Amino acid sequence: MTALPRPHRDDVLIAVAGLLGGLLLWSLGLDTRSGHGLEPRSLALVPLAVMSGAELLRRTRPNTALAIGCVSMLADQFTYGSVATFAMFTDVVYAAVLYGKPAAVRRIPAVSVVATAAVTVTALVVFQDAQAILVGILFAVLTVAPAWTGVSVRTHRDAAEAAQLRAEQTALLAEMDRTQAVTAERARMARELHDLVAGHLSAIAIHSTAALSLDDPRTSREALGVIRENSVEGLAEMRGLIGLLRDSGGDEEPAPAPTLAGVDALLDQSRTNGAASGLEFTLEDTREEGLGPPAPVELAAYRILQESLTNALKHASPGRVTVTLAQDYRTLMVVVTSPSGDRPGPRAPGSGAGLVGMRERVALLDGQFTAGPVTTGDGGKVWQVRARLPVEEGSGKA
Secondary structure, three states, X not given: OOOOOOXXXXXXXXXXXXXXXXXXXXXXXXXXXXOOOOOXXXXXXXXXXXXXXXXXXXXXXXXXXXHHHHHHHHHHOOOOOOHHHHHHHHHHHHHHHHHOOHHHHHXXXXXXXXXXXXXHHHHHHHHOOHHHHHHHHHHHHHOHHHHHHHHHHHHHHHHHHHHHHHHHHHHHHHHHHHHHHHHHHHHHHHHHHXXXXXXXXXXXXXXXXXXXXXXXHHHHHHHHHXXXXXXXXXXXXXXXXXXXXXXXOOOOOOOOOOXXXXXXXXXXXXXXXXXXXXXXXXXXXXXXXXXXXXXXXXHHHHHHHHHHHHHHXXXXXXXXXXXXXXXXXXEEEEEEXXXXXXXXXXXXXXXXXXXXXXXXXXXXXXXXXXXXXXXXXXXXXXXXXXXXXXXXXXXXOO
């Protein structure tokens, strides 16, 4: 047997207030049909007590409360009657619509209208008097009015809950967008930071290792010169990045983004840093004049070249590193080919973050990227980085 749920505190207060009010009216002799009900007069307290009990279920079991209320209301018609019983019945009807299942919102108001019409017609037929319409009006006050009031209140309540749910969903989506934006910005900053300092730090690591391993004053002095040069340039680029991140609020102009016009300077720096490792750097630029790529594409191409040259400085065996640039109206090709094999002398460790960053840059522009060993025509092995970047307007991801 299922136990009845514990009534809500407000329902208990309504039931107690209705019962006490009914007892007060009964004690004062204020009945709805004085002298027209079954004796003894105290029989009117039975429907009153049952209706008060129904009020305890108005929120937890609204349909059960309505069924008990209808039986109590019918029984009240054979007693002297009580206004409190009438009032509590209207509240039970109202609560059945407000707290009942969605089907109750559709059925109870419709049934109340049909029942009111039936009672009115029946009263007219029985009494053959226009005053019988007052019976229908009274019945409408007891059923139709509270039922449609419950519909109105429930509609506004559901609308408020839906608005609150939409607000919570909007806040959740905004938080998700903010998290994604923060994650994307952190990834972008990580790529920029890696590309800015990786080459300089790799050169510093290689030349400092060479200076420590060779007991030659001239070699040590040359290594220290390269170390100083890369340290100064690395610090300058780091300051530029920090300046972009800092919210100065002033009139400072941000540092311009690097372009492919700086490829020659990038290669000169790589020649200086790679001389001790037996590396040579050449450029094959077959781009057509007047076909400047969009700024995001040009920045990505420069960073890919920068990282590829850094990787060659760290891992390539002695030989020639070839940089190839080609562009037409649709794509910009960046190819960096470096010798692959055993490398004598010092080398800097790698974490693989550079390849990840290059791949991400190309993916953001809807391009194609490959990096790995390639077999040459004479059977040799080289390491090749290939990036195909679209230069058509509207390409790439926002």
